[in-house]
Amino acid sequence: MELWFFIGAAVFISLVVVVMYNRLVIKRNRFQNAWAEIDVQLKRRHDLIPNLVNAVKGYMQHERGVIEDVIRARTQAIAAGNDVVSRATTENALTRSLRSFFAVSEAYPALKASENMLALQEELSSTENKVAFARQFYNDSVMEYNTARETFPTNLFANVFGFSKATLFFMEDTADKELPKADF
């Protein structure tokens, strides 16, 4: 009688462990996939910028500085490779240069009205949104994975199976953290 009890308990515990392991695997794959998705959107942004430069070349001939900033930031972002910190820095630099580019382009009404530029603006803003949402999804998945990994029954087995804590995507960007100077 007792033998059946132990066998039953062993089967039950192994089932529970299998379920926990599968849950962790699913969540880990999800956040790793989300990381790759951020990559895809960043590359898409790189690809859109040459079109942007071509579209504005005729209109914004006096703003060479801003345009060249954008081109330079793009080259650096492409060259950054896979190191997370340098990727983050270069991508942030690109975002900043794009933002000042759009701010400057507000002063050119002919440019603003051109269909080409409007479509491109929509595409670029949509890409910025997609990068942001991809990061958001990555962070949400990482949070789910870490929570699943650290809650009670699962945390006993997580390290044994080799599931380590994942890091959230946050960017230590001193330039972004500086308060904008208000100069009236």
Next chain:
Amino acid sequence: MDIDPLNQKTSPHSRDHVCSPILGPVDRVSFFQEQHRRRRQTWRLSALSIFAILLMGLPLAVVLTPLVYLLILVFVKMVNLLIPVPHIIYQDLKNSAYLVTSTIELLFDPATRPLIPLVSLIKFATVMLLPGIIVMTLLWLGLRSLFMHAGVGGILLTLRAREPRSNNREEHQLVNVVEEMAIAAGIPAPRVMVIDSDTPNAAAIGSSPDDAAVIVSRKILDEFNRDETQGIIAHLIGSIGNGDLKMALSIIVIFQAFGVVFTIFDAVLNFSRTAWADLTKMLKWIFAGRNDPRAADGIAAMLTHNLGETRDDGLLALLKDDQPSSSNWIKRALKRMPLLQAVLLPFMLFNVVAMMLQLEIFLIRAFLVGPLVMLLWRSRRYLADAMSVQLTRNPDGLSHSLITLVEKGAVIPGGQWAEHLFIVGSEAERTRANASIQSELANLRQKIKGSSGMKRVTNILTTITKVREGNRNNLKAAEEGTWSGEIGGISSHPPLKKRLKRLQAMGAAMAEEKPQLKVKQILQNTFAILVLSPLILFIFWLILCAIGLGFGLAAGFSVFFAGLSMRLIYALL
């Protein structure tokens, strides 16, 4: 974080609106807490729904069992003609049939009822219920996979949905919004379709996240700004990602499985020609017509309708002599050979049992299963609202769009069958009807300030009746053919006021309004509740008795029928 250089539309935040915001303090919750709460609610309601559906289906399972037995017997005898079947199988069938008949005899005799051992009761229950349950489950699974593979073509055609034009700025922006939300949710981007309709509404259709489509009315693109559209799309994509499409399909298919069984009963054992026509239609669809996108929806509607239909060209209709459309060939055959009546008597008995079953299924569906399923669907709507807040991190988008949709949203004509998949359904129409009653009454109060007693009451009543009549046609058109009209008694969407309240709890900003409820009104409401509560309790008691009576009658009839048929089968073995 959302850059929208083209955002030129203002939000309706400060306008006068039909649905007034909620007063009083609201406990702030995070969207994760709200999601957790709604998921637990879904589990509870699912368990209750499954229990109610079992209650609905058990008498039917009992009736199906002897029919399954008969089929097995016929099959075994036919196999016996080719290969001699070992005697054990016959012995097993005989034993189960004997068990059923003997237990029923013991049950019906009050002296022997307490003496039946528990083991044999369990065996009896298994033999009686299991074949029927297995048949119903297989039917459910089969229909589900059929409808899943049928795809969404039908309803897209009915609604005349089209692809978004790539040269139109708004529609291109819509495609971008859908892609953004799909990335935020981690699902593949669903197809986007646009309807050129005057009613603003949006739906998510399909049978799984890989096969889904999002339909948006052109009016939404014209009137809503990017944030609001994003809120709506995030709701739809959240609901796709949560598996709501599969859940809706599973629930609908349950009723269709019941419909199939009743259609077969009507065709084979009630000799109804219309039932045969329906069956041939269905078989044609299964084997030949799956390429026709509209056929699936037609079959689905027909099956759900057949669940409650009493045919007027079957055997039982002959009992009512005033039916000109009843089956003439049966009447003629009976006139020629009066002895045929004796042969047809067991069929008539069976059809009486089937009518009892239909009554029971109607009662339990109308009072138990319907409301539970609708409440279950409502909890998924709340969950999708919370998903929208998670995906956009902006509760204001969805709340602004809901405020506008209260005033203008309605079911898109032709889309009633999928009403539960839209973001607002017929409850918007109902809210507007109630609001118009309130405003009419407010106007009236000014006019009749002077008049006294009886005249005042009659004025109020006539105004209410006039407004109700005016709104009735709109409401009827909105609710006819919808899921909530066919299956549930209550609407499939939560009241918009409650949705706004949950969004406010998650952080949406609502305009403050001065309190409208005066102390006198509160006291009047409490008094009404105190006076009416015995009446309400009595009505609940009546409903419970009706359900119990229906279930008891159906169960009794089906057990009696099963016992009789098993005895026959035992004799045949």
